[in-house]
Amino acid sequence: MSTLRKAHLVTALLLTIAAAGIVGADADDEVGVTLLITSGTSGRLFGDDGATVASLAGTIRAAAEDARAEGRVVVILDAGRTLLPYAESRFDGGATMFEVLHSAGCSVFTPAPIDFAIGTPQVRTLAADAEFAVVRPFTIEGEEPGRNLSEAAELRPERGPVLEILSLMAPAFSDDLASAGVDGALALEPPDAPSPADRLRIAVIHSRGQGGKLENRVLTWRLVESPGGLDVLFDPDLGADVVLRSVSDGRPVVLAGRHQDHGRLWAFARLDLETERDDGRWRVTGADFQVIDADPGAPTDPLLVATVEGAREAFRTARAEPLADGAPRTREDLERFVLRALRERARSEVAILNRGALRPVAEEHFQKERLTQETVGRLLSIDQYVTVGSLTGEELESLAAESVRR
Secondary structure (H helix, E strand, O other), X not given: OOHHHHHHHHHHHHHEOOOOOOOOOOOOOEEEEEEEEEOOOOOOOEOOOOOEOHHHHHHXXXXXXXXXXXXXXXXXXEOOOOOOOOHHHHHOOOHHHHHHHHHHOOOEEOOOHHHHHHOHHHHHHHHHOXXXXXXXXXXXXXXXXXXXXXXXXXXXXXXXXXXXXXXXXXXXXXHXXXXXOOOOOOOOOOOOOOOOOOEEEXXXXXXXXXXXXXXXXXHHHHHHHOOOOOOEEEEOOOOOOEEEEEEEOOEEEEEEEOOOOOOOOOEEEEEEEEEEEEOOEEEXXXXXXXEEEOOOOOOOOHHHHHHHHHHHHHHHHHHHOEOOOOOOOOHHHHHHHHHHHHHHHHOOOOOOOOOOOEOOOOOHHHHHOOOEHHHHHHHEOOOOOOOOOOOOHHHHHHHHHHHHHO
């Protein structure tokens, strides 16, 4: 276990207890619960301005201290899209991002389907060494329930309701998980019974809606309206910063979501819940939501800063290594190299580049020096974004004909 993780072990264990864990002291009848929620970090360890993800961890710790000073129970939840797709996180197998979660004081991590593309064995290895619970959005036949990479996390703070946290996904993600090597990738259904009297059920939803409109979140709305056991729902891709109070089956349901703004790289959500015990049963009586930007001046953990900087230097060094023999030596070779990489990574049959995808460069450039990963990246004008879709053979033929005509 790293020194960095030992430094945060006591804080994490005070809050994160397994399903068979220790029951806290008698609770008050009214308790404020604050969820500090990160999502969409995408494995990016440092920004274009030189800031690193260590500032995010420092700001979350400060926000948690403020909330605790207000007498609130605090849960730090990462809602996924955390390990990928940025290359620096893939390069170190997500290990540095897990150190960031440790430093932030994470209570629960609910990986999104894309996080498992880093490799299920790697996620399992990271989870086994984590002081926080890792909740998977799929079931594994015959697997014993456990605290790490389990189907649910149970948090028992010293007062207030027990918090049961689930991770639910749209069935459309099953193929993505299967292609990432996940066996038995089955979407979990919400509980069909109300929460037990001593707890609240919180679900992170990976909904795969089409576009950013709220009405396109079919799974999200189905869960809001379904009878039974969910009290709070968080959809990291809901498309708006919103808290909705709804009543389903005679009980209040809180829906919160965060609009992913790429201009706010190190932002996180704060969801304040007011809870009350009435006739022995806990329920949510109020909710408030805000998005907070990381403070570059927040106190950072020196061990985490060193870890992130080390990961950055290792990544830079690896990218500066010349590509192996057979690397592109002409512009046409480079085009084929990029197309092959896109096709393999997207697991598609065909890859297409438009004419502006590669920046203009003299042919002699390829003869003077062998290319590195970094120089290939600099020659690409497509940045980080690739679109994956489906075409019929006729449509593909028509596209090719139009390309030739132009």
